[in-house]
Amino acid sequence: MDVSSLMTLEEKLKHYGLSSDEHSLAKKIVGDRDLSQIEWALFSSLWSEHCSYKSSKVHLKNLYGKSDVVVSEDGENAGVVDLGLGERVAFKMESHNHPSFIEPFQGAATGVGGILRDIFTMGARPIALSNYLCFGEAGSDRLENLVSGVVSGISFYSNCVGVPNISGQTEFNKTYNTNNLVNAFALGYYGKDDKIVSSKIKTPGHSVVYVGAKTGKDGVHGASMASESFDEGSEAKRPTVQIGDPFFEKLLIESCLEVMKKGLAESVQDMGAAGITSSSFEMSVGGGLGLELDLSRVPLRDQTMNPEEILLSESQERMLMACDPANVDQIKSIFTKWGLEAVVVGKVRREKEIQIFWKGDMVCEIDPANIVEGAPRYERPYEIAPWEESKTGESTDYDLSKVFSSLQGCSREWIFNQYDQRVGAKTVADCLSPIGIVRLPESGRPLGVVLGCRPLLMELSPELGGYDSVLSPAVQLSIKGFKPWAVTDCLNFGNPQKSGIMGEFVSSLRRMSEACELFEAPIISGNVSLYNETEGQNITSTPATCVVGFRDQVLDDETLEKLPESSFKEAGSKILMVETPQLTWSGYAGDMEASEKWGKGELDPQVTKDFCDFLRPLALEGDFKSSKLVSKFGAFYTLTSMMDDDFGVKIKSNVPLPSLKQEKLYQVILEVDADYELPKNDFKVTDLGVVTSDQTLTSGDFQITGEEIRKQKYKGWEKHFGA
Amino acid sequence: MKKIGVVRFLGTNCDQDIFDAVAATEGLQAEWLWYEDKFEAGDLDGVVIPGGFSYGDYLRCGALASKVPVMDSVEELAGLGKAVLGICNGFQVLCERGLLPGVLMRNESLKFIDDWSVLKAEKTESPWSLEGELTMPIAHGEGRYFVPADTLESMKKNGQIWLTYSDNPNGSVDDIAGVLNAGKNVAGLMPHPERAVNSWMGGTDGRKLLERFL
Numbered sequence: 057m058d059v060s061s062l063m064t065l066e067e068k069l070k071h072y073g074l075s076s077d078e079h080s081l082a083k084k085i086v087g088d089r090d091l092s093q094i095e096w097a098l099f100s101s102l103w104s105e106h107c108s109y110k111s112s113k114v115h116l117k118n119l120y121g122k123s124d125v126v127v128s129e130d131g132e133n134a135g136v137v138d139l140g141l142g143e144r145v146a147f148k149m150e151s152h153n154h155p156s157f158i159e160p161f162q163g164a165a166t167g168v169g170g171i172l173r174d175i176f177t178m179g180a181r182p183i184a185l186s187n188y189l190c191f192g193e194a195g196s197d198r199l200e201n202l203v204s205g206v207v208s209g210i211s212f213y214s215n216c217v218g219v220p221n222i223s224g225q226t227e228f229n230k231t232y233n234t235n236n237l238v239n240a241f242a243l244g245y246y247g248k249d250d251k252i253v254s255s256k257i258k259t260p261g262h263s264v265v266y267v268g269a270k271t272g273k274d275g276v277h278g279a280s281m282a283s284e285s286f287d288e289g290s291e292a293k294r295p296t297v298q299i300g301d302p303f304f305e306k307l308l309i310e311s312c313l314e315v316m317k318k319g320l321a322e323s324v325q326d327m328g329a330a331g332i333t334s335s336s337f338e339m340s341v342g343g344g345l346g347l348e349l350d351l352s353r354v355p356l357r358d359q360t361m362n363p364e365e366i367l368l369s370e371s372q373e374r375m376l377m378a379c380d381p382a383n384v385d386q387i388k389s390i391f392t393k394w395g396l397e398a399v400v401v402g403k404v405r406r407e408k409e410i411q412i413f414w415k416g417d418m419v420c421e422i423d424p425a426n427i428v429e430g431a432p433r434y435e436r437p438y439e440i441a442p443w444e445e446s447k448t449g450e451s452t453d454y455d456l457s458k459v460f461s462s463l464q465g466c467s468r469e470w471i472f473n474q475y476d477q478r479v480g481a482k483t484v485a486d487c488l489s490p491i492g493i494v495r496l497p498e499s500g501r502p503l504g505v506v507l508g509c510r511p512l513l514m515e516l517s518p519e520l521g522g523y524d525s526v527l528s529p530a531v532q533l534s535i536k537g538f539k540p541w542a543v544t545d546c547l548n549f550g551n552p553q554k555s556g557i558m559g560e561f562v563s564s565l566r567r568m569s570e571a572c573e574l575f576e577a578p579i580i581s582g583n584v585s586l587y588n589e590t591e592g593q594n595i596t597s598t599p600a601t602c603v604v605g606f607r608d609q610v611l612d613d614e615t616l617e618k619l620p621e622s623s624f625k626e627a628g629s630k631i632l633m634v635e636t637p638q639l640t641w642s643g644y645a646g647d648m649e650a651s652e653k654w655g656k657g658e659l660d661p662q663v664t665k666d667f668c669d670f671l672r673p674l675a676l677e678g679d680f681k682s683s684k685l686v687s688k689f690g691a692f693y694t695l696t697s698m699m700d701d702d703f704g705v706k707i708k709s710n711v712p713l714p715s716l717k718q719e720k721l722y723q724v725i726l727e728v729d730a731d732y733e734l735p736k737n738d739f740k741v742t743d744l745g746v747v748t749s750d751q752t753l754t755s756g757d758f759q760i761t762g763e764e765i766r767k768q769k770y771k772g773w774e775k776h777f778g779a
Numbered sequence: 780m781k782k783i784g785v786v787r788f789l790g791t792n793c794d795q796d797i798f799d800a801v802a803a804t805e806g807l808q809a810e811w812l813w814y815e816d817k818f819e820a821g822d823l824d825g826v827v828i829p830g831g832f833s834y835g836d837y838l839r840c841g842a843l844a845s846k847v848p849v850m851d852s853v854e855e856l857a858g859l860g861k862a863v864l865g866i867c868n869g870f871q872v873l874c875e876r877g878l879l880p881g882v883l884m885r886n887e888s889l890k891f892i893d894d895w896s897v898l899k900a901e902k903t904e905s906p907w908s909l910e911g912e913l914t915m916p917i918a919h920g921e922g923r924y925f926v927p928a929d930t931l932e933s934m935k936k937n938g939q940i941w942l943t944y945s946d947n948p949n950g951s952v953d954d955i956a957g958v959l960n961a962g963k964n965v966a967g968l969m970p971h972p973e974r975a976v977n978s979w980m981g982g983t984d985g986r987k988l989l990e991r992f993l
Contacts, residue, residue, distance in 0.1 A: 211891050215918070216832045218792025303790050303835025395789050474891045476918040478974045479831065481796035495979060613978050779888075 072100035078432055085426045094412060094420040097364040098427060101330035102337060105586050108431040111552040112584045115562055120573040125542065126580055131342055132255055133174040133326065134244075135580025137542045139606055141499045142248025146180040149188070149241040149546040149602050151585035156238040159297040160205025164238050165213040166300040169372050171242040172219065173326035176309050177375060179253035179316045180244025183480055184494050185214050186223040187240050188507050188546065188600040192233030194463045200777055202236055203471075210240070211474040216302035217309070220483055221475035222492030225507040228463045229647075234590035239546040239583075241602045243505065247498050253316050255325040255335075256342030257378045257404050262322060264336075264347055264402040265384065267391055268308050268374040272357035274298045275331070275370025304373040304396075311394040312375060320387050321377040333367045335376045336410065337424040346405035346424070350413040353401045363414045378404055438558035443517040449654020453714050454645040456758075459689055460696075460765055464644045466772025484611065489622040490684065491532050491605075500610040502619070504538040508601040514564065515596050516641060516653045522564030522599060524721065526571035527664045528685065529603035531722050534668035535683040536620050537675035538605030540577040543568075545601045547584045550594025560597040568599060571661045575668075577603065609676060618678030620727075623700035625681040627749035630730050631705065633691055633742045635723040636667045643719030644688035659721055667722065670737055679728060686723035691744070692716040694725050696753055699762045704748040707755040711744055716755075781824040783992055784812040786853065786869075788844040792831035793973065797866065800973040801827065804989045814847045820856035825992050828853070830867030830918075830971060840883065840921050841871030850876055862906060862992055863965040867919055870957070870967030879960050879967045880934060881926035887950025891920040895981065896970055897945040898956050903938040905963035907991050913984040915970040917948060917956075922969040924951040924958070937961060942968055 063071060069079060082091060082099045091099065101107060109116065121135075127144060128136035134148035152167025168185065175182050187210060192199050214221055219242070246252065275298035315321050323343070325335040332354070340347050351366045361369070377398075379387060384400060391398040405411070412420040459465045472487035484502055485493035492505040506529035514521030530540045545568065550557045572579055588595040609615050641655035675683065686694045692713065695705050707713070727747060728734075734741055748754075751762040785798045801809040812818055812826070833844035844850070850872070857863045857878055865873040873879040886892055896917045900909035926934065931952065934940055942957035949969075957968030972985030 208890075215891060215920075216790075216792075216835055218831055301835070303832065303837065306790050306792060306832070306835075473893050476891070476893050478893070478916050478918060478971070478980075479792055479796070481793075481799065481974050481976075481980065483974075484979050611979050616979050 068096065072096050073104060074100060078103060081432060085430050086422070092420065093364055094367065095422070097367050098333060098422070101333050101368055102427050103431050106329050107334055109584055110432050111434045111436050111586055112561070113433055114435050115565055119565065119569045119579050121578050121580060123576055123578045126578055128252065128580065129254065133177050135542065135544065136178065136252055137580060139496070143496055143499055144246040145243055145503065145604065146175050146178050146246070147241065147243040147544055147604060148174050148581040149239055149544045149600065150174065150583040151546050151548055152238045152240065153236065153548060153585050153588055155297045156206055157202070157236050160202050161209040162297055162299055164206040164209030166298045166372055167238050167240045168210055168213040169300045169302065169305050170328050171240045172217065172305060173328065173375070175242045175244035176312055177255065177324050177326040178244070179251055179313070180246050181313060182219045182242050182244045182309070183482055184243040184492065184505060185219050185221045185241065186492060186505050186507060186602060187221065187238070188225050188509070190227045190229065190232045190237035190511060190598060192236065193228055193230040194776055196230065196233040203777060206236070206238055207471050207474055213300055213302045215476040217306045218479050220477050220479050221472065222477060222483055222486055222494060223505050223507060224472055224487050226468055226471060227511050229511050229596060231593070231596040234593060235588045235595050237548050237595070237598060239548070239600045241544065243604065245497065250317070251319070253321070253324050255323050255339055257323050257339045257345050258343050259322060260345060260404050260406040261381070262378045262404040263381045263384050263400050264349065264404065265377045265379060265387060265398050266354055266374070266401045267377060267398045268396060269301065269304050269371060270355040270357040271361070271366055271369045271374065272371045273361060273365055273369060276365050276368045298370045298372050300372045307394045307396055308373050308375065311391050311396055314390050315387055320383040321379045323378045325376050327374040327376060329370065331367065331369045331371065332376065337428055339376065339378065340410055340424045341428045344408060346407050346409040346411065347402055348405060348411050348413065349402040352413070352415045353399055355397055355399055363412070363419055436552050436558045437555045438562050439555045440559040440563045443519045445656055446654035449642060449652065449656070451714070451718055454649055454717060458648065459693060460768035461772030461775065462648050463772070463776060464648060465689060465693065467769035470773050470777060491536055495611050500612065502607045502611045504533050504536060504605040504607065506532045506603050506605070508603060509599055511596040511598055512644060512647055513641065514598060516655050518560040518564040518597055519567050520639065520655065520659050522567030523571050523659050523661055525599050525601045526568050526603060527661060527722070529601065530575055530668055531664065531724065532685045533603060533605035534672040535675055535680065535685065535724050536607070537672055538607045539672065540575045540603050541606045543572050543577050543579045543601055543603050545579055545582040545599055547582065548588055548595065548598040548600065549586050550597070551589045552586045557594060557597065564597060564599050568601065574661050574665050607676065618676070620675055620680040620683040622684055623682060623698045624703040624727055624747045627703060627747050628730055629681055629727045629747040630732060631744040631747060632726045632728060632734065633723055633744050634726060634734070635720060635740045636663050637720060637740055638663060639721045640718055645690070645717060645719065664722060667739060670739070671724070679732065680726045682727040684725050686720070686725060688719070690717045690719050691723060691725060696765050698725065699751065699753065701762065702751065704750045704752040704754070704762065705745055706748050707745040708743065709756060711742065713755045713758060780808050781806060781992060782808050782810055782822070784810050784818065784823045784826045786812045786814065786826060786828050786849055788814045788833035788847065790833045790835050791829055793829045793866065793971065794831070797827050797829045797973040800976045800985065800989060803976065804986065806993050807989070812849050814849045817848050817852045820852055820859055823856060823861070825862035825864070826853050826856055828865040828869030828872050830869055833868055833872065839875070841868060841875040844872045845875035854878060857965050860962065860964050865967035866971060866973070867969055870969055871921065873965060873967045878965050879958055880930055881924055881958065883921050884923040884925055885921050886919070886923050892948050893918040894948060896948060898942045898970060899945055901940045901943060903941055903959060903963065905938065905959055907941060907959055907963065907966045909987060909991070912945070913987065914975065914982050915972055915984055916974045917970045919969055922949045922951065924955040926952065934958065939963070941966060
């Protein structure tokens with residue numbers, strides 16, 4: 057007997073995460089009667105914030121998401137863009153914040169597994185991963201455990217499944233002390249013969265096939281867990297976190313891609329949040345056809361599971377396929393070859409209702425569109441705080457000896473040296489570079505991946521932060537000759553029922569979308585994670601992005617010379633700083649010195665766009681030996697990060713060191729030939745000095761060696777996390 | 780044209796990479812070998828056991844793969860004196876099968892390491908002989924090579940130490956990155972030559988190694 061049948065209505069509402077208004081709406085949908093046990097489970101998961109996007113949908117529909125290059129349909133697992141020559145890529149970013157805070161290793165690992173399934177479920181072979189991580193401040197509770205757990209979880213899963221991590225960003229800020237962020241990005245590739253596979257069922261009479269791992273009790277109610285704020289009882293939610301098996305995932309990738317390549321399945325959907333419930337409902341609603349689903353045929357790890365648990369289990373590495381019954385045997389033999397199971401669990405109906413069976417009885421019959429499309433939509437009240445220039449605040453002249461060993465300024469190598477960055481043999485630039493680059497297998501053209509969003513700028517102004525989430529990656533791509541092609545986002549916010557937070561959501565999203573439209577780089581996929589709140593403390597609003605860009609030049613021995621590196625290449629080169637002096641702000645240095653945040657100036661996306669359009673063709677022509685966007689701690693810090701093992705910098709005497717410590721949007725450092733002059737332009741250009749071979753940065757009386765910097769950067773990390 | 784078989788176990792993830800690298804080497808032709816199928820040892824000129832998490836590294840790295848049918852044929856082919864190369868997980872498989880001496884243990888740091896490493900080619904007087912320094916990526920959690928002291932001595936005397944790290948990343952005994960069997964036709968190494976076969980990958984030293992099949 058199920059305990060929930062003994063609960064009072066109030067207890068049930070809490071257990072299933074529904075409000076009493078939502079409960080009334082649900083009752084109306086099923087025909088003005090009490091909900092059955094199964095229906096409670098269905099409404100609970102499908103109406104969770106995680107599955108229904110009930111607070112965000114009204115705003116998401118206004119995003120710039122369409123352009124000529126978008127070739128995926130709405131409502132699929134990820135967006136797909138065309139790159140010409142028959143090549144396309146699918147990509148998406150997704151959060152696994154809540155599970156990773158409860159159980160960092162498995163939470164992060166299954167985050168990687170989940171985002172990979174979103175990609176290969178569409179027929180694309182995953183070729184790159186990236187991750188955006190936010191943790192608490194130095195000394196915060198469990199910091200070491202969270203960082204090492206999350207990093208080893210990502211490392212464990214992605215290394216074994218065999219997809220390289222090619223870029224990453226890690227932020228530390230006190231608003232993440234009790235709610236860290238783990239956002240995983242994955243990108244998949246289609247060659248000219250590969251088809252995009254839909255999740256929508258299209259043909260009545262087709263078989264529904266369950267493939268992959270068996271279903272267990274892990275992750276039951278995971279979707280509703282991920283849609284709540286945390287409280288003191290969060291520890292007790294550990295059993296709602298799923299367990300990942302990357303070996304199984306690898307087999308699933310190979311077998312599914314083989315089935316899809318042979319055209320044996322008409323539609324495929326992975327089982328993610330809310331497991332078989334949401335996958336079957338999405339397939340059904342997308343195609344406008346119902347399904348018969350016999351839960352007693354679902355392969356189980358635990359024979360005591362009841363229908364409700366089977367419906368809500370979030371066991372990993374499972375997929376649902378719909379196919380012509382004539383193909384079932386062939387599909388089964390492919391899965392058997394890869395050591396996996398494929399079981400027919402139902403069929404596509406001509407009618408639109410989903411019928412769920414358990415041991416011969418029909419336990420539920422419902423029109424899925426009524427649940428999915430009838431889900432509540434909230435137009436939550438919001439208040440926008442438009443950007444206003446700060447009245448106070450002045451430039452921060454930080455202590456140079458502190459910056460490299462600070463948590464913000466220290467080395468991140470400890471993190472990414474645990475990731476396989478080269479499996480697949482396509483990696484051109486790894487995590488050491490601000491832009492991850494893979495070479496497309498058929499055409500040999502390079503694709504760039506850059507993450508965006510600076511939480512500190514979001515704290516200063518959600519409007520500026522929203523712009524910057526797109527503009528900053530766009531500049532980074534452009535100075536390497538890549539055109540921003542399309543964007544995915546992962547919108548991490550606090551409690552949407554607070555009008556200020558909802559205002560930050562609305563305003564930052566609007567600005568992101570505006571910037572994307574300007575660059576004609578559509579937002580093709582994304583994920584919303586709300587309720588990042590623990591005991592009343594909300595995170596800094598963090599609309600993370602990943603901008604994918606594309607350099608239209610085959611990469612070979614000859615053109616490799618033209619691709620700007622991210623560290624200095626040759627002694628004697630001239631170092632230029634080019635800038636669009638728009639906004640100066642307190643930045644990461646201000647944060648390190650714990651001074652008040654301030655910002656002076658404006659951010660004009662059009663000016664930034666012109667800046668990118670000016671620099672991109674030069675980068676494509678090979679004018680820059682190396683290039684880098686000035687980011688945290690200003691140009692001084694950027695110059696030191698370009699010194700690598702071999703080179704130094706001699707800064708000209710007319711360039712005062714303090715001026716290189718300001719954080720401005722946007723400045724770039726370019727290494728060019730000694731006699732090179734930039735074409736005529738409207739931007740501010742400063743000749744900073746020359747690249748030297750003495751591995752030392754010199755500015756007047758000030759000197760620091762590359763070795764000293766490296767030592768301090770490592771020490772900075774070690775101080776907090778050990779060697 | 781020499782025919783080189785590339786073994787595929789369940790879970791292997793560097794198989795396509797090495798297949799492509801072999802196929803791109805002039806004079807070599809690559810052929811797939813499926814783990815369940817034995818093959819005719821006489822039909823091939825050599826075999827590569829690729830890197831990458833066969834059987835998810837369950838039980839012990841390489842332990843399960845070392846027992847599947849295709850390995851019987853690999854052993855037969857090695858017995859004919861033909862060239863066998865094990866890369867990373869493939870090195871672990873060959874050690875587990877007993878075709879190479881020693882074992883590979885957890886890295887000293889207890890963490891997975893991805894990095895570029897500079898290798899020194901040792902004198903072996905074998906078909907696998909290389910010269911000077913080679914730079915190649917490493918990516919492993921269990922690459923710490925170990926053999927008992929007496930075996931190590933005899934391996935040294937016999938010229939079975941093939942490659943050593945210039946900056947030991949994982950705690951391997953005597954900085955060992957790659958070894959040969961006593962017959963010097965079976966070779967295993969932790970670094971990934973297939974990830975260093977084009978300048979855009981960051982280096983081309985991997986080619987020198989694959990050319991030893993010729």
